[in-house]
Amino acid sequence: MITQSNQRVAVFIDTQNMYHSAKHIHTARLAFGKVVEAITAGSTIVRVIAYVAKSKTGEESAFFEALTEAGIELRVKDVQEFSSGEKKADWDVGMAIDAVKLAPKCDAVVLMTGDGDFVPLVEYLQEHGIYVEAAAFAESTNATLKETVDKFFDLSTQGKEFLMRTKSVSPTTKSKLPHVRITY
16 A cells, blocks of 8 residues: 555556456455555555456456446457467556556556566666555465565455455446546
Protein backbone atom coordinates (compact mmCIF):
# COMPACT_ATOMS: atom_id res chain seq x y z
CA MET A 1 0.00 0.00 0.00
CA ILE A 2 1.31 3.41 -0.92
CA THR A 3 2.54 4.86 2.37
CA GLN A 4 2.67 8.56 1.55
CA SER A 5 -0.59 10.34 0.91
CA ASN A 6 -1.08 12.70 -2.02
CA GLN A 7 1.31 10.80 -4.26
CA ARG A 8 0.51 10.56 -7.95
CA VAL A 9 0.18 6.82 -8.58
CA ALA A 10 -0.21 4.64 -11.66
CA VAL A 11 -1.28 1.01 -11.36
CA PHE A 12 -0.45 -1.58 -14.00
CA ILE A 13 -2.28 -4.91 -13.75
CA ASP A 14 -0.90 -8.09 -15.31
CA THR A 15 -4.44 -9.47 -15.39
CA GLN A 16 -3.67 -12.98 -16.63
CA ASN A 17 -0.96 -13.42 -13.99
CA MET A 18 -3.18 -12.20 -11.18
CA TYR A 19 -6.33 -14.01 -12.32
CA HIS A 20 -4.61 -17.39 -12.69
CA SER A 21 -2.62 -17.01 -9.45
CA ALA A 22 -5.82 -16.34 -7.47
CA LYS A 23 -7.54 -19.25 -9.18
CA HIS A 24 -4.74 -21.80 -8.72
CA ILE A 25 -3.41 -20.77 -5.30
CA HIS A 26 -6.65 -19.88 -3.53
CA THR A 27 -9.38 -21.34 -5.76
CA ALA A 28 -10.83 -17.84 -5.83
CA ARG A 29 -11.31 -14.76 -7.93
CA LEU A 30 -9.62 -11.48 -7.18
CA ALA A 31 -11.64 -8.31 -6.57
CA PHE A 32 -9.37 -6.15 -8.72
CA GLY A 33 -11.20 -2.90 -7.98
CA LYS A 34 -10.98 -3.42 -4.22
CA VAL A 35 -7.25 -4.15 -4.45
CA VAL A 36 -6.68 -0.95 -6.43
CA GLU A 37 -8.76 1.01 -3.93
CA ALA A 38 -6.73 -0.35 -0.99
CA ILE A 39 -3.29 0.12 -2.51
CA THR A 40 -3.97 3.66 -3.70
CA ALA A 41 -5.90 5.00 -0.69
CA GLY A 42 -5.18 8.69 -0.17
CA SER A 43 -3.33 9.03 -3.46
CA THR A 44 -4.13 10.70 -6.74
CA ILE A 45 -4.53 8.07 -9.43
CA VAL A 46 -2.86 8.96 -12.70
CA ARG A 47 -4.03 5.76 -14.46
CA VAL A 48 -5.13 2.23 -13.62
CA ILE A 49 -4.58 -0.06 -16.58
CA ALA A 50 -5.36 -3.77 -16.82
CA TYR A 51 -3.77 -5.75 -19.63
CA VAL A 52 -6.21 -8.40 -20.87
CA ALA A 53 -6.50 -11.03 -23.59
CA LYS A 54 -9.64 -11.48 -25.66
CA SER A 55 -10.57 -14.94 -26.94
CA LYS A 56 -12.41 -15.66 -30.18
CA THR A 57 -15.47 -16.72 -28.18
CA GLY A 58 -15.67 -13.49 -26.16
CA GLU A 59 -16.46 -15.45 -22.99
CA GLU A 60 -14.53 -12.93 -20.91
CA SER A 61 -16.72 -9.94 -21.84
CA ALA A 62 -18.54 -9.87 -18.46
CA PHE A 63 -15.16 -9.89 -16.71
CA PHE A 64 -13.95 -7.00 -18.89
CA GLU A 65 -17.14 -5.08 -18.18
CA ALA A 66 -16.69 -5.56 -14.43
CA LEU A 67 -13.12 -4.23 -14.63
CA THR A 68 -14.31 -1.19 -16.56
CA GLU A 69 -17.14 -0.55 -14.09
CA ALA A 70 -14.54 -0.59 -11.31
CA GLY A 71 -12.79 2.35 -12.99
CA ILE A 72 -10.04 0.28 -14.58
CA GLU A 73 -8.91 1.10 -18.11
CA LEU A 74 -8.36 -1.92 -20.36
CA ARG A 75 -5.66 -2.67 -22.88
CA VAL A 76 -7.02 -5.55 -24.97
CA LYS A 77 -5.07 -7.96 -27.14
CA ASP A 78 -6.43 -10.93 -29.09
CA VAL A 79 -5.23 -14.35 -27.97
CA GLN A 80 -2.83 -15.82 -30.53
CA GLU A 81 -3.50 -19.44 -31.39
CA PHE A 82 -0.65 -21.45 -32.88
CA SER A 83 -0.94 -24.55 -35.08
CA SER A 84 0.36 -26.61 -32.14
CA GLY A 85 -2.75 -25.65 -30.17
CA GLU A 86 -0.75 -23.40 -27.84
CA LYS A 87 -2.34 -20.06 -26.98
CA LYS A 88 -0.52 -16.89 -26.01
CA ALA A 89 -1.34 -13.27 -25.24
CA ASP A 90 1.73 -11.74 -23.65
CA TRP A 91 1.48 -8.12 -22.51
CA ASP A 92 4.83 -7.70 -20.72
CA VAL A 93 6.37 -5.32 -23.27
CA GLY A 94 3.19 -3.23 -23.59
CA MET A 95 2.86 -2.94 -19.83
CA ALA A 96 6.52 -1.94 -19.46
CA ILE A 97 6.30 0.66 -22.24
CA ASP A 98 3.18 2.22 -20.69
CA ALA A 99 4.90 2.39 -17.28
CA VAL A 100 7.95 4.11 -18.79
CA LYS A 101 5.75 6.57 -20.72
CA LEU A 102 3.67 7.46 -17.63
CA ALA A 103 6.60 7.57 -15.17
CA PRO A 104 7.24 11.33 -15.56
CA LYS A 105 3.66 11.97 -14.37
CA CYS A 106 3.99 9.70 -11.30
CA ASP A 107 5.56 9.66 -7.87
CA ALA A 108 4.83 5.95 -7.46
CA VAL A 109 3.96 2.94 -9.58
CA VAL A 110 2.20 -0.22 -8.45
CA LEU A 111 2.72 -3.34 -10.51
CA MET A 112 0.10 -6.00 -9.89
CA THR A 113 2.15 -8.97 -11.05
CA GLY A 114 4.42 -11.67 -9.77
CA ASP A 115 6.37 -11.91 -13.01
CA GLY A 116 10.15 -11.57 -12.63
CA ASP A 117 10.41 -10.25 -16.19
CA PHE A 118 9.45 -6.86 -14.72
CA VAL A 119 12.63 -6.55 -12.58
CA PRO A 120 14.42 -4.41 -15.23
CA LEU A 121 11.35 -2.13 -15.36
CA VAL A 122 11.39 -1.76 -11.57
CA GLU A 123 15.09 -0.88 -11.64
CA TYR A 124 14.56 1.65 -14.45
CA LEU A 125 11.70 3.36 -12.62
CA GLN A 126 13.67 3.49 -9.35
CA GLU A 127 16.66 4.99 -11.17
CA HIS A 128 14.30 7.75 -12.30
CA GLY A 129 13.08 8.50 -8.78
CA ILE A 130 9.84 6.51 -8.90
CA TYR A 131 8.76 4.55 -5.82
CA VAL A 132 7.72 1.06 -6.96
CA GLU A 133 5.45 -1.42 -5.23
CA ALA A 134 4.29 -4.83 -6.34
CA ALA A 135 1.00 -6.38 -5.26
CA ALA A 136 0.75 -10.11 -5.92
CA PHE A 137 0.56 -13.54 -4.35
CA ALA A 138 3.85 -14.41 -2.64
CA GLU A 139 3.59 -18.06 -3.65
CA SER A 140 3.69 -17.19 -7.34
CA THR A 141 5.89 -14.09 -7.22
CA ASN A 142 9.46 -14.15 -8.45
CA ALA A 143 11.88 -13.77 -5.51
CA THR A 144 14.01 -11.16 -7.28
CA LEU A 145 10.93 -9.04 -8.01
CA LYS A 146 9.97 -9.12 -4.31
CA GLU A 147 13.51 -8.07 -3.32
CA THR A 148 13.80 -5.33 -5.95
CA VAL A 149 10.57 -3.38 -5.38
CA ASP A 150 10.44 -0.77 -2.64
CA LYS A 151 7.52 -2.60 -1.05
CA PHE A 152 5.76 -5.89 -1.67
CA PHE A 153 2.07 -6.28 -0.83
CA ASP A 154 1.29 -9.99 -0.41
CA LEU A 155 -2.28 -10.63 -1.47
CA SER A 156 -2.14 -14.10 0.13
CA THR A 157 -1.60 -12.73 3.63
CA GLN A 158 -2.35 -9.00 3.58
CA GLY A 159 -5.12 -9.12 1.01
CA LYS A 160 -7.32 -12.11 1.81
CA GLU A 161 -10.39 -9.85 1.94
CA PHE A 162 -9.92 -9.29 -1.80
CA LEU A 163 -10.47 -12.97 -2.63
CA MET A 164 -13.92 -14.12 -3.69
CA ARG A 165 -14.48 -17.83 -3.27
CA THR A 166 -17.96 -18.16 -4.77
CA LYS A 167 -18.65 -18.19 -8.48
CA SER A 168 -21.82 -16.13 -8.04
CA VAL A 169 -19.79 -13.02 -7.17
CA SER A 170 -18.56 -10.88 -10.06
CA PRO A 171 -14.81 -10.97 -10.77
CA THR A 172 -14.24 -7.46 -9.48
CA THR A 173 -15.98 -4.82 -7.45
CA LYS A 174 -18.59 -2.56 -8.95
CA SER A 175 -17.29 0.53 -7.17
CA LYS A 176 -15.88 3.45 -9.11
CA LEU A 177 -13.01 4.08 -6.69
CA PRO A 178 -14.82 7.05 -5.12
CA HIS A 179 -12.03 8.17 -2.80
CA VAL A 180 -9.52 9.05 -5.50
CA ARG A 181 -9.26 11.59 -8.26
CA ILE A 182 -8.32 10.11 -11.61
CA THR A 183 -6.21 12.34 -13.84
CA TYR A 184 -5.09 11.76 -17.41
